[in-house]
Amino acid sequence: MASHVLLIRQDIATPWWFILRAFVGAAYVGFVALRLLAYLWLCLPRMPKGDLRRRYGEWAVVTGPTSGIGRAMALELARHGLNLVLVGRDPAILRQISDTIASLSELIVVNNAGVAEPGAVYLHEADVEAWARMVRVNVSAVTEVTAAVLPGMVARGRGGAVVNIGSAASESIPSLPVYTMYSSTKRYVAQFSRSLHVEYASKGIHVQCQAPFLVDTRLMFRFEEAAGGVSLFTVTPDAYARAAVAWIGRGGALCTPGVRHQLLRRMAADVPDSVHDWILLHLTTWNRKRRFSGSE
């Protein structure tokens, strides 16, 4: 019986452009994976207890310690063995203790106090007093407290850390319509911190802006409906504080502590601005309509 053998020659050359594209694609995927690993690596190590004391001294100042992130960070810093100076909302007390704070040389300062009121409103509806209060707390207080502590840190030449709580609302998304003033005040915090980071690095003073996404606090209530779809990435104040304290002195001038928020930041960076803008405008105006139903 005759047998037939079918020979197929596999010598059709792969086009050069295909190889080039595959190479560029693989390089890009490798690059993104490496950057992600680098971020995750920064999230993983836990600073040994006591290390913060050795690096920055015995004292930590936390503004806005009565609830949410400030309260959780104060407790976490205490667990690391630091003595705390807690700064509440009374301006008289703030002035009173500013001299004490200025006299402390080795120190961690956490500028955490912040307000998001009045929340979802258009600028033309502005209650001027509400905006002024937001600027006083989110901008002026951060500036004043930082300015109060820097002379002592510089004079004694033993370094220190200033942690300013900014927000992903200004650092990871291109706009936050109807929360314009809030996100703009947080952009100030980020730029203020980045410039001071460079200005004071040679003096051993580490200035850092931490820019979290959603943390489950009173303030977040203002945003949660607007951001509904991302609740998977919302963290508790305690979880945020653990990551945040571990990142003090690491991660450069601007960082986003915590694995979940890191992932969100990475993903947000790959979305085009126009898509962000469209989604955020719809979410925030929808949220606004729910809050002020009938007012539009």
Ligand SMILES: NC(=O)c1ccc[n+]([C@@H]2O[C@H](COP(=O)([O-])OP(=O)(O)OC[C@H]3O[C@@H](n4cnc5c(N)ncnc54)[C@H](OP(=O)(O)O)[C@@H]3O)[C@@H](O)[C@H]2O)c1
């Ligand atoms: N939660 C989030 O999703 C999120 C995301 C990004 C950034 N942040 C930032 O994280 C920081 C902490 O907010 P949070 O979420 O923890 O909110 P929170 O639970 O409302 O805490 C805000 C803190 O700021 C204090 N504060 C408000 N107005 C003040 C004033 N005039 N003077 C002094 N202290 C004042 C509050 O004190 P009282 O108790 O006396 O009101 C409270 O201790 C803020 O800077 C916020 O912008 C939060």
